[in-house]
Amino acid sequence: MQRRAFLRTAMAAGAACATGHSRVQAQVVQGQEAARPFAQKSIRLVVPFPAGGPTDIVARPLAQLLGEALGASVIIDNRGGAGGSVGADAVAKAAPNGLTLLMATVGTHAINPALYRKLPYDALRDFTPIALVAAAPVAIVVHPSLQADSLSALVALCKASPGKLTYGTAGNGTPGHLTGVMFRSAAGIDIQHVPYKGSAPAVTDLLGGQIQMMFDPLQSVLPHIESGRLRALGISGAARSAVLPQLPTVAESGYPGFESTAWWAVYAPANLPAPLTALLSAEVEKISHGAALREKLQPLGVTPRGVSGPAFAEFQRAEMAKWGKAVRDSGATVD
Numbered sequence: 608m609q610r611r612a613f614l615r616t617a618m619a620a621g622a623a624c625a626t627g628h629s630r631v632q633a634q635v636v637q638g639q640e641a642a643r644p645f646a647q648k649s650i651r652l653v654v655p656f657p658a659g660g661p662t663d664i665v666a667r668p669l670a671q672l673l674g675e676a677l678g679a680s681v682i683i684d685n686r687g688g689a690g691g692s693v694g695a696d697a698v699a700k701a702a703p704n705g706l707t708l709l710m711a712t713v714g715t716h717a718i719n720p721a722l723y724r725k726l727p728y729d730a731l732r733d734f735t736p737i738a739l740v741a742a743a744p745v746a747i748v749v750h751p752s753l754q755a756d757s758l759s760a761l762v763a764l765c766k767a768s769p770g771k772l773t774y775g776t777a778g779n780g781t782p783g784h785l786t787g788v789m790f791r792s793a794a795g796i797d798i799q800h801v802p803y804k805g806s807a808p809a810v811t812d813l814l815g816g817q818i819q820m821m822f823d824p825l826q827s828v829l830p831h832i833e834s835g836r837l838r839a840l841g842i843s844g845a846a847r848s849a850v851l852p853q854l855p856t857v858a859e860s861g862y863p864g865f866e867s868t869a870w871w872a873v874y875a876p877a878n879l880p881a882p883l884t885a886l887l888s889a890e891v892e893k894i895s896h897g898a899a900l901r902e903k904l905q906p907l908g909v910t911p912r913g914v915s916g917p918a919f920a921e922f923q924r925a926e927m928a929k930w931g932k933a934v935r936d937s938g939a940t941v942d
Contacts, residue, residue: 644883645705646678652873654710655694657687660777660806661824665741665871666710668903669894676890687804690780690941691715692726699733703876705883708737713870713930714781716923721931722780723941730927735879738891738915739922741900742870743908744844745786747857748828748837749820750813758794758841758860761820765796773799775809775818779941782869783822785930786843788937790822793862813837824869825850825908843867850908867933870912870926872919888915 652670656662666683674681686694695715701707709715716730728734747758755761765772776783779802791798801818803809806827813821814836821828821837825848831837832851841857842848845866857865873891875884894900895913904911914922934940 643678644886648679648706650674650677650679650681650705651684651707652681652710653684653686653694653698653707655686655688655691655712655715656777657805657807658683658685659827661743661827661869662691662710662712662871664826664907665904665909668900669710669740669873669891672894672897672899673890676894677886687778690719690722690778690784690802692719692723692728692780695719696727698874698876699728701876703735703878703880705875705879705887707876708887709734709874710740711872711874712782713868713926714778714784716872716874717926717930718782718785718934719780720927721934722785722939725942731923733877734874735877735884736915736919736923737873737875737884737887738895739870739872739912739919740891740895741904741909741911742868743824743826743910744842744848744856745782745822745867745869746825746828746832746839746854747790747820747822747841747843748813748832748839750816750818751836751838752816753819753838755840756838758855758857761840762794762796765794765798769797770799772820773801773818774820774822775801775803775813776822777806777809778802778804782824782867785933785937785939786867787822788939789865789867789933790857790862792937793857793865826904829908848908850906872923891915 654663654666670681670683686697691712691714698707698709719726720730749755755764774787806823809821812818828837832839839854841855841860843857892913892915895911901911
C-alpha cells in the first residue's frame with residue numbers, strides 16, 4: 608500500500624512538473640512572437656508601377672533584406688496606374704497591421720498631391736511614414752537614331768520641329784513627367800508627352816523607336832546606356848553620377864539651378880500601432896544604411912538614404928512644398 612501511494616505521489620509530481628514545463632515553453636514562445644511580430648507571416652509590399660521599372664528595382668532587394676530581418680516573407684505586388692496613385696490608394700485603404708506596405712515614390716507622396724485635381728488618398732493623413740530608402744537623378748535619354756549628342760543639340764532639334772518630337776515617361780505625376788515639364792519650360796521647347804503605365808513599357812517603345820526621348824530615373828535606363836542602345840544627354844541631379852561621370856548635369860549644360868531628384872520610401876496605412884511602426888522603421892533604416900543594399904543599388908546610380916521618424920516626416924513635407932511649387936509654376940495638371 609505504501610508503495611502504491613509513493614508511485615501515485617511521484618506520478619502526480621511528474622505531471623505537475625510537465626504541466627509547468629509546458630506552461631514555461633508556451634510563455635517563451637509567446638515572448639518570442641511578441642518580440643518578432645512578423646515571424647512566419649507574409650507581408651505585401653505594393654509597388655505602384657509595373658515590374659522592371661525604377662521603383663521595382665529599388666523594392667526587390669529591399670523586400671528580400673526586410674524579409675530576412677523580420678523572419679517573414681515579403682512579397683512584391685506590382686499595381687501600376689495613374690502615376691502610382693492606384694497602388695498608393697490600395698495601401699491607404701488596407702488594414703493598419705503592418706502586413707501591407709507601400710514602396711512609395713516622390714511622385715505618389717510629393718508630386719501627385721499638387722498635380723492631380725482629384726487624388727483618392729491624402730499623402731499625409733492616410734499613411735504612416737516608415738523610412739526613406741534611396742534617391743536617384745532623372746536621366747534624359749534619346750534613341751540613337753536621333754541626331755543629337757548633347758542637350759544643346761536636342762534643344763536645337765526640338766526648336767526646328769516644334770511639337771513633332773515625343774518624350775515618354777512612367778506616367779503622369781512621376782518624376783520623369785515633371786522633370787520633362789520643367790525642362791520643356793526651361794529650354795523653351797515644344798515636345799509632346801506620352802505617359803505610360805510604368806517605365807518598362809516606355810523604355811520598350813523608346814528602344815523600338817516609337818518615341819524619340821525619355822525622362823526617367825537613372826537606374827531603369829542605365830543598362831541600355833551602357834550597351835549603347837540608348838544615348839544619355841544629361842541628368843537632373845545637383846552633381847554628376849559616379850556611374851556615368853562623363854555625363855553632364857542639366858545645370859552644367861546651360862540651365863543653372865535646374866535640379867530634380869527621384870526618391871523612394873516605405874509607408875504603411877495610417878494608424879499603424881506605434882510598436883510596429885518603430886520596428887519597421889528601425890529595420891528599413893538599418894537596411895538602407897547597410898552594405899547589402901548599397902552593393903545592389905549604387906552600381907545602378909541609386910544612393911541609399913536611410914531616414915525615419917520625425918526627420919522623415921519633415922523631409923516629406925519639405926518635398927511636397929518644393930514639388931508643389933514646381934507643379935504650379937509649370938501649369939501642369941491631371942484630371
